[in-house]
Amino acid sequence: MMPEMLWKLLEITIIIALLIPMAAMLVWVERRVIGIWQDRHGPNRVGPFGILQSLADLLKILGKEDWIPPFSDRLVFILAPIIGAICVLMSFAVVPFSPDIGVSDLNIGLLFFLAMASLAVYSVVLAGWASNSKYALLGGMRAAAQTVSYEVFMGLSVMGVVLLTGTFNLREIVLAQSEGWLIQSQFVGFFIFLVAGIAESHRLPFDLPEAETELTAGFHTEYSGLKFALFFLGEYLGVTLISAMSVVLFFGGWLMPEPLSAWLPPLVWFIIKIMCFVMFFILLRTSLPRPRFDQLLKFGWMVMLPLALLNLIVTALLRLTGVL
Amino acid sequence: MNKEKLANSLIFSQLRTMWLVLKHTFTKADTVQYPEQKPYLAPRYRGRIVLTRDPSGEERCVACNLCAVACPVDCIALQQVVDDDGRKRADFFRINFSRCILCGFCEEACPTYAIQLTPDVELAEYDRQNLVYEKEHLLINGPGKYPDYSFYQQSGIVIAGKGKGEAEQERPPIDIKGLMP
Secondary structure: OHHHHHHHHHHHHHHHHHHHHHHHHHHHHHHHHHHHHOOOOOOOOOOHHHOOHHHHHHHHHHOOOOOOOOOOOHHHHHHHHHHHHHHHHHHHHHOOOOOOOOOOOOOOHHHHHHHHHHHHHHHHHHHHHHOOOHHHHHHHHHHHHHHHHHHHHHHHHHHHHHHHHOOOOHHHHHHHHHOOOHHHOOHHHHHHHHHHHHHHOOOOOOOHHHOHHHHOOHHHOOOOHHHHHHHHHHHHHHHHHHHHHHHHHHOOOOOOOHHHHOOOOHHHHHHHHHHHHHHHHHHHHHHOOOOOHHHHHHHHHHHHHHHHHHHHHHHHHHHHHOOO | OOHHHHHHOHHHHHHHHHHHHHHHHHOOOOOOOOOOOOOOOOOOOOOOEEEOEOOOOOEOOOOOOHHHHHOOOOOEEEEEEEOOOOOEEEEEEEEEOOOOOOOOHHHHHOOOOOEEEOOOOOOOOOOHHHHEEOHHHHEOOOOOOOOOOOHHHHOOOOEOOEOOOOOOOOOOOOOOOOOOO
């Protein structure tokens, strides 16, 4: 019993120790790739190709004064970024990385992910509230409304997957796709999940909670130093998480079609698929403008929610009649 | 739906935007990698200010103060002295480059082409005091942009070695008290 637990703890430690530097590297990757797409170079000075830029940024942010505004609600102010980072990291517990790697085979893994995504909004709302400033509060309010609206059909969009595989266990969902990825039948569900995922991780074009052109920096306006870094960590881990979930739910996780699967180990295939999605997220950020807030909510409730419901009903009907 | 309407429709326009951005993966960056790669600066670029000399090697500046008056940030300070040979010179000439905005008004105001801006913009210093340039730092050993111009050879001012009416555009003075026609 004991060695098994120790082995599990070691696995958790390794996964976290790899995820956090990866999130830091993503900052550099994003800046570099956006630079390329905007006909610039991006940060290319620190180390070869600027690969150590994140390290330099980290050292700088550690040297910053960890300032807590005197007008803020101290306890909540400190708690908010920690909640954000922990919620995202917890979600990774149910992600099956490869046939043998993965922290937990929770039988309600998908629900656990949705629950953690819902909890993550507390970090943003509490940060906006505790900062006791206009911009932060506006950002927090927007985050609350946006996340609550988009959560609804995020849950609905993955129900099609659950219908077809008959399980909430993410590992079993992946294994059920050995015949063919679920994107074949669930492309509408995938599209809805992706849009909702972008809104959940409040990335551009749905970054209204932190819209810097209108709200300075939104909910993290008053944050600096390490706590600001935690928000950033949460955001980039969130991007990775949504990418990982898209891959697990719709693109067969670590599975690949026959000739390709032998070329590289399953974990590498999984990471490659995730990176494709991350690149897509970055592409969205460079190319799309931010909608107005009422447009965002209207789009969510008037277009995406009916579409998700329709997808669910059609999937159920096709399942019932035995087509799928 | 006609073609234009399709192009303007919500989802198609978003996809098109993303495609256009993606195509820039293969476009060369416009950035000039500055410290290694210097951008071309035109000869008349407004950079560091210099004081030039006339073709005979004398200072052109006559310390008339017009540059100091024209300067919008008051970064030029100077004082005039008249030498024994009749030439006017700046006793001191000081430009504070930490204030200078490189607008070039001093160059435009200068009646003797003495003060000129050069295409050198690398003025960075660790110590602000080092940005205060004195006359010895500003003077160069050449005529700058106007190689042939010499103020004293054009004007009627008498200096040692050049009497009244001996400038290039002058005729010898007429003796108005004489009886000759």
